[in-house]
Amino acid sequence: DAKTTQPPSMDCAEGRAANLPCNHSTISGNEYVYWYRQIHSQGPQYIIHGLKNNETNEMASLIITEDRKSSTLILPHATLRDTAVYYCIADKANAGGTSYGKLTFGQGTILTVHP
């Protein structure tokens, strides 16, 4: 799986948009970009994923650059409950062999939302 690079930490004011960047310059054509977050003492929570088109769901939006070398996760109106570690992962999913069921987590970005 392609390596991803994220800033170690970011701050955001409550009610403002949180924009979390991720670099995946070596991503291959069959790798999707996934975002998960982990709130303290809980398991990781799936947020969103995409291949090359921008995606939006009830939690967030995902913007992927046209060359697919980077992406941004957007939490439109951050709340205190969004304080968590956010992981960006490039994943081949069930493409066979060593990709089955394996997510490769980096260190992620610690997002702190302030009142």
Added chain:
Amino acid sequence: KAGVTQTPRYLIKTRGQQVTLSCSPISGHRSVSWYQQTPGQGLQFLFEYFSETQRNKGNFPGRFSGRQFSNSRSEMNVSTLELGDSALYLCASSQGQGGHQPQHFGDGTRLSIL
């Protein structure tokens, strides 16, 4: 729909003992993956099971093993426990085939070795 359930939530063992952790996936999910999370190494993949067969394995010693039952429930076992095995053990489930589906995680079993 019920989420992924892991039992027990907390466990304390001593060196040399063995331990079995349990995971019940989301109904209809046939793939179960296990991860170890420590402050030093972060989240690391242990293995994945699909339809009772191990399809993928991470870089862990043979003391770490697992299995999956016909109802997709899974267990992992760690034998001859070492202090370094103290960690949060996470289980995740997904449909396991047919393209890209996200993994859904339980809240883990926190294992402490004395």
